Amino acid sequence: MIQTAALLMIVVSYVISEDYCYTEPHCDPYAWGDMFPSCHPLLEEHHSPINLDHHMARNESLYSLHLEGFDVIQAGHWTLENDGHSVILHVSGGMSVSGGGLPDVYHTIQLHFHWGGPATNGSEHTIDDRRYPMEMHIVNMKSIHPNVTTALGDPTGLAVLGFFIDVVYAENVHFGHISQKLSSVAYKGQTTKVKPFPLMSLLPKHNMSQYFRYYGSLTTPPCSQAVIWTLYQVPIYISWSQLAQFTSQIFSTEEDAEQVTPLQNNFRHIHPTFSRTVSMSKDAKWLSGAAGHIHRSAGSLLPLIIIILGVFISRL
Numbered sequence: 001m002i003q004t005a006a007l008l009m010i011v012v013s014y015v016i017s018e019d020y021c022y023t024e025p026h027c028d029p030y031a032w033g034d035m036f037p038s039c040h041p042l043l044e045e046h047h048s049p050i051n052l053d054h055h056m057a058r059n060e061s062l063y064s065l066h067l068e069g070f071d072v073i074q075a076g077h078w079t080l081e082n083d084g085h086s087v088i089l090h091v092s093g094g095m096s097v098s099g100g101g102l103p104d105v106y107h108t109i110q111l112h113f114h115w116g117g118p119a120t121n122g123s124e125h126t127i128d129d130r131r132y133p134m135e136m137h138i139v140n141m142k143s144i145h146p147n148v149t150t151a152l153g154d155p156t157g158l159a160v161l162g163f164f165i166d167v168v169y170a171e172n173v174h175f176g177h178i179s180q181k182l183s184s185v186a187y188k189g190q191t192t193k194v195k196p197f198p199l200m201s202l203l204p205k206h207n208m209s210q211y212f213r214y215y216g217s218l219t220t221p222p223c224s225q226a227v228i229w230t231l232y233q234v235p236i237y238i239s240w241s242q243l244a245q246f247t248s249q250i251f252s253t254e255e256d257a258e259q260v261t262p263l264q265n266n267f268r269h270i271h272p273t274f275s276r277t278v279s280m281s282k283d284a285k286w287l288s289g290a291a292g293h294i295h296r297s298a299g300s301l302l303p304l305i306i307i308i309l310g311v312f313i314s315r316l
């Protein structure tokens with residue numbers, strides 16, 4: 001009896017110490033390195049996420065990736081899961097990504113989300129220090145690997161496609177395939193079936209050649225430095241209510257937990273790029289808001305302002 005109790009305590013403390021979180025100091029992203037050495041910022045230098053800015057070099061050989069099977073309806077069914085850290089859509093086979101500087105073909109295995117709170121943004125990567133409301137990650141595994149464990153031991157084992165999610169007034173009907181199912185996975189451990197739909201319908205399909213590229217890590221433990229990151233410049237747009245379904249209706253606790261905790265701010269802090277090269281694809285643009293852009297438009301407005309002033313003064 002005593003032995004069983006002691007064993008139970010060991011098991012329980014093991015499970016607790018192994019789980020990570022986002023908002024409690026003893027298990028938040030700054031403490032991950034204590035539990036998972038490869039998350040330690042001083043032991044490893046190629047962490048994710050990072051800030052993307054306009055000092056990046058353009059790489060003229062980075063064209064659009066080839067997204068195989070993204071524009072058709074796959075057979076079988078997909079599964080949406082709340083694992084207590086995110087909402088994950090596990091997809092069946094049939095989809096893969098290649099090209100765009102990737103060294104191999106990568107099979108698509110799942111996609112998941114990172115978000116903030118009702119009044120705060122929660123993308124993992126930032127652009128010019130701006131954080132978007134959400135970020136979606138499509139995770140792809142190099143085809144030579146039998147499972148994720150072996151892929152995590154390969155510096156280019158995973159290719160993750162990251163999409164910023166921004167908010168507008170209009171509902172995104174395609175995103176509804178996921179957001180309408182969220183109430184079935186409100187609590188940790190819950191899963192529900194999702195009818196496959198063309199993944200491409202979620203993506204900014206006219207702007208898939210505009211992206212950033214760098215080598216980094218998983219943004220969740222064990223933070224393995226095994227990821228080729230592709231961050232698309234043009235966001236996916238969803239409505240305020242679709243965003244709110246993530247920020248206030250998903251919980252990091254189980255349904256029967258004594259204290260219910262909303263799952264919020266499930267993003268890791270920004271890491272230094274150190275000596276890494278961060279590139280922009282051939283077609284990447286500088287979006288409005290970047291310093292260079294403002295400078296140029298002010299320059300082209302100046303003659304117009306002078307003309308208007310001249311007309312105004314001559315009328316006096």
Ligand SMILES: *[C@@H]1O[C@H](CO)[C@@H](O)[C@H](O)[C@H]1NC(C)=O
Nearest residue numbers: 059061062100101102277279
């Ligand atoms: C440009 O991208 C290609 C494909 O990923 C890569 O082989 C090459 O080293 C990159 N060039 C530079 C200057 O980073």
Ligand SMILES: *[C@@H]1O[C@H](CO)[C@@H](O)[C@H](O)[C@H]1NC(C)=O
Nearest residue numbers: 121129130131132133166167
């Ligand atoms: C948060 O996102 C909103 C909507 O895109 C944006 O207007 C705002 O500037 C962002 N806030 C920060 C602090 O990045």
Ligand SMILES: *[C@@H]1O[C@H](CO)[C@@H](O)[C@H](O)[C@H]1NC(C)=O
Nearest residue numbers: 144145146147148149150151
């Ligand atoms: C992953 O594949 C390797 C090599 O085939 C195997 O040794 C290992 O047990 C597998 N791991 C899991 C978790 O399936």
Ligand SMILES: *[C@@H]1O[C@H](CO)[C@@H](O)[C@H](O)[C@H]1NC(C)=O
Nearest residue numbers: 206207208210233234285287
């Ligand atoms: C998206 O692509 C279209 C078509 O190429 C282009 O006209 C538009 O400027 C791009 N949007 C952004 C924000 O770069």
Ligand SMILES: [Zn+2]
Nearest residue numbers: 112114137219
């Ligand atoms: Zn992620």
